[in-house]
Amino acid sequence: MADDPIALTIKQMSVSYPSPRGWVQAVRDVSLQVKRGQMVGLAGESGSGKSTLAMAATRVLRPPSARIGGSVRIIGRDVFSLSVRELRAARWKTFAFVSQSAMNALNPVMSVRAQMRDAIRAHDSMYSSGNADKRCEEVLRIVDVPVNKLDSYPHQLSGGQRQRVVIALALILQPQLIIMDEPTTALDVVAQRAIIALIRRLQRQLGFAVLLITHDLTLVLEVADEVVIMYGGRVMETGASNELLGNAMHPYSRALIQSFPPLHGVMTRQEGIPGTPPDMVNPPEGCPFAARCILAKEVCLREMPVLVTHGNRAVACHHAAGNRTFGGSIQ
Amino acid sequence: MQRFSGRHFVLRRIGLYILIFWCAITLNFIIPRLMPGNAASALMARSQGTLPPSALRALELAFGIHTHASMFTQYVDYLRNTLTGHFGISFTYFPTPVAQVIGSMLPWTLFLIGLSTVIAFVLGNIIGVYSAWRRGHRLADALPVAFTLMSSMPYFWAGLALLYVLGFTLNWFPISHAYSHNIQLGWNFQSLGSVLYHAILPAFSIVITTMGRWVLDMRNNLIGILSDDYVTLAQMKGLPEREIMVNYGARNALLPVLTSFAMSLGFVVGGAVVVEVVFNYPGIGFGLFNAVINSDYPMMQAILLIIVVAVLLANLVIDLLYSFLDRRISDA
Ligand SMILES: Nc1ncnc2c1ncn2[C@@H]1O[C@H](COP(=O)(O)OP(=O)(O)O)[C@@H](O)[C@H]1O
Numbered sequence: 001m002a003d004d005p006i007a008l009t010i011k012q013m014s015v016s017y018p019s020p021r022g023w024v025q026a027v028r029d030v031s032l033q034v035k036r037g038q039m040v041g042l043a044g045e046s047g048s049g050k051s052t053l054a055m056a057a058t059r060v061l062r063p064p065s066a067r068i069g070g071s072v073r074i075i076g077r078d079v080f081s082l083s084v085r086e087l088r089a090a091r092w093k094t095f096a097f098v099s100q101s102a103m104n105a106l107n108p109v110m111s112v113r114a115q116m117r118d119a120i121r122a123h124d125s126m127y128s129s130g131n132a133d134k135r136c137e138e139v140l141r142i143v144d145v146p147v148n149k150l151d152s153y154p155h156q157l158s159g160g161q162r163q164r165v166v167i168a169l170a171l172i173l174q175p176q177l178i179i180m181d182e183p184t185t186a187l188d189v190v191a192q193r194a195i196i197a198l199i200r201r202l203q204r205q206l207g208f209a210v211l212l213i214t215h216d217l218t219l220v221l222e223v224a225d226e227v228v229i230m231y232g233g234r235v236m237e238t239g240a241s242n243e244l245l246g247n248a249m250h251p252y253s254r255a256l257i258q259s260f261p262p263l264h265g266v267m268t269r270q271e272g273i274p275g276t277p278p279d280m281v282n283p284p285e286g287c288p289f290a291a292r293c294i295l296a297k298e299v300c301l302r303e304m305p306v307l308v309t310h311g312n313r314a315v316a317c318h319h320a321a322g323n324r325t326f327g328g329s330i331q
Numbered sequence: 332m333q334r335f336s337g338r339h340f341v342l343r344r345i346g347l348y349i350l351i352f353w354c355a356i357t358l359n360f361i362i363p364r365l366m367p368g369n370a371a372s373a374l375m376a377r378s379q380g381t382l383p384p385s386a387l388r389a390l391e392l393a394f395g396i397h398t399h400a401s402m403f404t405q406y407v408d409y410l411r412n413t414l415t416g417h418f419g420i421s422f423t424y425f426p427t428p429v430a431q432v433i434g435s436m437l438p439w440t441l442f443l444i445g446l447s448t449v450i451a452f453v454l455g456n457i458i459g460v461y462s463a464w465r466r467g468h469r470l471a472d473a474l475p476v477a478f479t480l481m482s483s484m485p486y487f488w489a490g491l492a493l494l495y496v497l498g499f500t501l502n503w504f505p506i507s508h509a510y511s512h513n514i515q516l517g518w519n520f521q522s523l524g525s526v527l528y529h530a531i532l533p534a535f536s537i538v539i540t541t542m543g544r545w546v547l548d549m550r551n552n553l554i555g556i557l558s559d560d561y562v563t564l565a566q567m568k569g570l571p572e573r574e575i576m577v578n579y580g581a582r583n584a585l586l587p588v589l590t591s592f593a594m595s596l597g598f599v600v601g602g603a604v605v606v607e608v609v610f611n612y613p614g615i616g617f618g619l620f621n622a623v624i625n626s627d628y629p630m631m632q633a634i635l636l637i638i639v640v641a642v643l644l645a646n647l648v649i650d651l652l653y654s655f656l657d658r659r660i661s662d663a
């Protein structure tokens with residue numbers, strides 16, 4: 001069980017929020033996997049359901065705030081069958097989930113040290129304070145933040161430092177899986193890339209698994225081993241980053257790549273994809289992207305394409321499903 | 332360096348409050364002198380001709396009024412007298428010095444109103460935290476409504492109702508005074524018991540009528556804060572729920588409430604009037620009431636000064652507390 005080679009398995013997850021207009025179907029039948037020691041990117045425009053998926057999978061989101069279906073395993077354990085006690089014990093120690101906007105993820109009235117030590121104390125009451133302090137210093141050093149910042153308060157840190165402190169906090173109990181939701185949103189481009197590079201380096205060195213959630217597909221394609229691309233609550237395409245980077249099969253993936261500047265090279269102003277995401281209370285019958293897709297045919301509007309596996313990648317598109325080499329011909 | 336900025340902040344604050352205090356006592360000097368007459372002529376007027384005109388000079392001497400001295404000399408004398416607690420002589424309790432009268436009233440007010448204010452604040456916040464934490468449960472949702480209803484009653488009405496039912500009709504509690512006049516007051520159990528017994532009814536009436544706002548403020552602030560990112564992170568850290576509620580929730584929710592608490596602490600002295608009059612309680616509020624009725628100017632002036640000092644002191648204490656609780660303030 002503990003030597004399960006898979007760190008995170010999400011199976012057929014569906015999540016809906018109640019709203020006055022009806023159920024908001026934020027996530028529809030999504031499955032994904034993160035192997036141990038692997039970094040997987042979860043990308044998609046804002047509103048695709050990425051955060052909802054992560055929150056439901058970690059039981060941050062729970063009924064009655066949402067209706068949740070599917071199953072989740074983290075390091076061999078069925079997350080939904082954990083008792084409240086077991087869940088509390090597993091959090092941070094087995095898996096750490098750092099939700100959106102790490103900028104405000106630190107308590108303004110507690111020092112960095114206090115916020116690190118309470119995490120240690122909650123999981124390991126035997127930890128002597130000397131050891132706890134040593135561990136706090138260690139993780140700060142790992143993320144390149146001066147050790148004297150331990151006694152600082154969040155407002156005394158720069159945005160980048162706060163981000164790093166949150167990462168250090170996630171590392172403190174050496175979890176095997178870290179889920180990070182938009183860990184760099186509030187930062188400028190340079191700082192963003194430094195943080196992502198840091199996460200990648202630590203992930204390789206320390207060997208934990210990462211699910212990195214971002215709306216910036218280009219960024220995640222540069223660093224992650226595999227990428228899952230979501231839209232309208234569904235998985236559009238998945239595959240190894242190096243394969244997807246130059247040869248995305250889904251028109252949505254291509255549009256996303258084109259709408260972000262490359263990680264290295266000239267940064268030119270880019271527009272987003274024209275059009276707006278679908279209404280998730282009444283999601284379209286067919287492909288959710290059809291209304292904005294330059295290649296949409298009649299069948300795309302009528303029928304939701306299934307996610308078809310092509311070797312070690314998969315794509316949910318009527319075009320790609322019919323013609324494996326089709327991806328290369330869209331230009 | 333951070334230490335230094337903290338101490339620097341404290342010094343700056345204290346300096347500011349000394350300045351405000353100086354302004355207040357200076358106004359207290361100027362305003363009566365802009366009005367016609369003085370304490371001696373006021374007492375003459377009150378005597379309605381029963382005192383011979385020659386008594387004016389004698390009274391002026393008794394009150395230490397030097398109408399012929401220069402403004403500057405008067406001001407210096409006034410400052411010295413104020414700072415050394417020489418507020419003159421009370422008309423009502425003539426010829427007892429005002430300072431002595433106030434000295435016998437102040438402890439009662441600080442005890443009754445001060446303690447009830449603190450109890451209301453602490454209880455109100457605890458109930459507020461509980462009702463935010465367990466929101467959705469029937470009791471947790473009913474408590475804020477109940478306390479808000481109670482605090483929307485006018486105080487004198489609630490006070491009189493309690494006095495009538497629990498004191499007068501049922502005879503469970505004494506209806507006036509701070510202690511039984513059959514006993515010799517001292518530091519013994521009998522005195523303490525009597526004082527507490529007399530304080531229960533007025534204190535209870537203050538607590539139930541002022542607690543509502545703390546319950547509501549804490550509940551609303553806390554519910555807002557519980558959806559903040561750092562609370563989510565604390566939950567993700569697997570911290571015990573109680574710890575999250577206190578260190579992450581309540582500590583942050585308390586910050587905006589502290590200012591209102593400072594204000595209500597400051598008004599302990601000033602706000603005592605109605606309670607003390609209803610319960611015939613021998614404190615500052617009762618004293619102010621009598622001073623106004625009897626046109627006892629020296630008394631009024633001194634009590635107003637004490638109210639100012641109380642407001643300033645309460646604010647200073649809260650400022651210092653803030654800088655301790657929230658480092659963003661002392662670092663600003
Ligand atoms: N609490 C909520 N109640 C109702 N709808 C929600 C709620 N949170 C998110 N949504 C909707 O769910 C969809 C997915 O949102 P989200 O998971 O935040 O997407 P992402 O993280 O990819 O930007 C969006 O359409 C959003 O409007």
Ligand SMILES: [Mg+2]
Nearest residue numbers: 050051052100
């Ligand atoms: Mg999101």
